[in-house]
Amino acid sequence: MHNKNTEITVGMFVAAGIVALFILAMKVSNLADLNDEEGYRVVAEFENIGGLKVRSPVTLAGVRVGRVEAIDLNSQTYNADVTLNLYGSYNQIPTDTAASIYTAGLLGEQYIGLEAGAEDEFLQDGDVIDLTQPALVLEQVIGQFLFSKAEGDE
Template identity: 40%
Template structure:
């Protein structure tokens, strides 16, 4: 009887560990088990999208307001076209807001930070950010500095 109780406790411990690993994996990957709410899509064009990837966060004032749906090259403008899904509850983002690619920490993941504007009109489904700031490319900066092109 004592052996059976020990086996049950060990089994429960293993199940709890597996559940904890699943939750950790979902947190790290940005996926969730709950279905996403209603969203609307906007797009932004960048000269350099850096390491942006689908499902990366989109934040405003440090609060996650959406996720990146796709990052593709626009064949006409030769710029990176980023489609962003913003949660519908954040439907009052000013239309003249800017989208800036930022990095979490020194070597962390890249995400889009929305800097609000002052326009009375709000972004709607299908709108485009007119002002964007591309990713900071550290390798390019070091290369320019080393070759003497950085100071002029």
């Protein structure tokens, strides 16, 4: 009773739709990057995180080594506690590594850049990164610039 051709075309339609979804997942979005290998957590305390968001990338020498997992306010120091999830395969990052918040391009989004230190010991789960540099907030930079310029003029 049911036309065979109908079933075939419907099958093709469903398959094409699923392929399109797959393309959107793998080729267009970052799903391919998301299947994070089990990593380890490190906390860094920043004075100001600017526009940093959960899931922003963490890079070392430009290579992506992890992502921001959580951002909390430290109620004692009033600084931001940023929890980084570093991929398990990058388990040889020295303990005196410095973390800074950078902006990708002039208007791009913010990410955390690590600069490797020289210690022989490596960061482990639960460690804290002490050397941090806060995000540059454009208004503050411009304000400082104008202020110093005004001082210089006098």
